[in-house]
Every structure is written in structure tokens, then in C-alpha cells.
Amino acid sequence: xxxxxxxxxxxxxxxxxxxxxxxxxxxRRLVQRAVDGKxxxxxxxxxxxxxxxxxxxxxxxxxxxxTKKLQMxxxxxxxxxxxxxxxxxxxxxxxxSKIDLADCFAAAVAxxxxxxxxxxxxxxDKLEGIQRAKPEDIS
Numbered sequence: 001x002x003x004x005x006x007x008x009x010x011x012x013x014x015x016x017x018x019x020x021x022x023x024x025x026x027x028r029r030l031v032q033r034a035v036d037g038k039x040x041x042x043x044x045x046x047x048x049x050x051x052x053x054x055x056x057x058x059x060x061x062x063x064x065x066x067t068k069k070l071q072m073x074x075x076x077x078x079x080x081x082x083x084x085x086x087x088x089x090x091x092x093x094x095x096x097s098k099i100d101l102a103d104c105f106a107a108a109v110a111x112x113x114x115x116x117x118x119x120x121x122x123x124x125d126k127l128e129g130i131q132r133a134k135p136e137d138i139s
Contacts, residue, residue, distance in 0.1 A: 002037075002038065002039055002040050002078075003039055003040070004039075004040040004041070004042055005030070005039065005040070005041055005042070006041075006042050006043060007041055007042070007043045007047070007079075008043075008047060009047050009048075009050040009051045009054065011027050011030070012027075012043075012047070012048070012051045012073060013051060013054055013055075014026075014027045015027040015028060015031060016051070016055070016069050017055075017059060031076060031079075034076065034077065034078040034079055035076065035077050035078065037077070037078060039078065040078050040079075040080070041076070041078060041079040041080070042079070042080045042081070042082070043079070043080075043081055043082070044081070044082045044083075045081065045082060045083055045086070045087045045090070045105055048070065048073065048081065048087065048101075049101050049102050049105070051069075051070075051073075052066055052070070052094075052101045053101075055069070063094070063095065063098075064095065066094075067091060067094065067095035070091045070094075071091065074087070074088060074091065083109070085112070086105065086108040086109050086112055087105065087108070089104075089108035089111070089112070090104040090105035090107070090108040091104070093107060093108060093127060097126060097127065099123045099124075099126065099127065103121065103123055103124065104127075106119075106124075107124060107127050107130050110130065110131075111129060111130065115131075116131045116132070116133050116138070117130055117131065117132050117133075118132075118133055118134070118135055118138060119132055119134075120134055
């Protein structure tokens with residue numbers, strides 16, 4: 001049975017940015033072991049949201065470049081992301097809007113669950129197909 005490792009945000013960040021060569025190389029080798037089928041990797045959308053936040057706020061990468069990096073992560077063989085379908089939809093919303101990834105993920109989950117998204121955040125009104133209501137609107 002193959003070993004499974006949960007990856008934290010800093011592993012993705014070292015791999016994606018190469019800002020620390022030694023750590024970046026170790027992360028590259030780890031990911032390559034998964035690509036080669038020797039290891040299973042897993043993570044969570046919350047971890048990837050942290051990656052996005054760091055890439056936006058610290059590295060100042062444009063949204064299009066961040067989207068490509070997220071898609072690369074999502075397409076890594078033997079890497080599982082919890083709620084992958086909702087997260088993939090969130091990445092698509094993120095790439096097509098100016099809305100942050102966490103809100104895009106909330107919208108994707110609400111859409112998949114076919115439910116009303118309860119929020120005071122009017123950014124959700126910019127997303128097609130999202131039913132938003134304020135708490136006082138719910139009877």
C-alpha cells in the first residue's frame with residue numbers, strides 16, 4: 001500500500017515559487033514521487049486558499065498566473081483535493097471574476113448543493129446562477 005501524505009500550504013508555495021532552492025527541490029522530488037505513482041498526496045481547499053492568499057499578497061502574482069498554478073496542482077497525478085469538483089468550479093469562478101477564492105468556493109458549494117447562499121456580501125450578486133439572501137430574508 002502506498003503511503004499518503006497531506007500537503008500544507010508551504011509545500012505548494014516552495015514548489016511553485018522556488019524561493020528557497022533547497023526546499024523547492026525537496027518539494028519537487030516529493031511531487032515527482034506522486035507523479036511516478038510511488039506516493040499519494042492529499043490536501044484541502046482551505047490549504048489552497050492560503051496558497052492563493054500568499055501568492056496574491058506577498059508575491060503579487062496576477063490572477064491569471066495564480067489560476068494556472070492552481071490548475072497545475074489540481075491536475076497532479078495522485079494528488080487528491082477534498083471537494084475537488086467544488087474547488088475546480090471555484091477556481092473557474094476565481095479566474096473569471098474579481099471575487100476572492102473563499103467566496104468563489106462558497107458559491108460553488110452552494111451551487112452544487114442547490115441552496116441559497118446566505119450572506120451580506122454583495123459580491124455574490126456578480127456571479128451568475130447564485131441565489132443570495134440576507135438572514136432577514138429567510139423565512
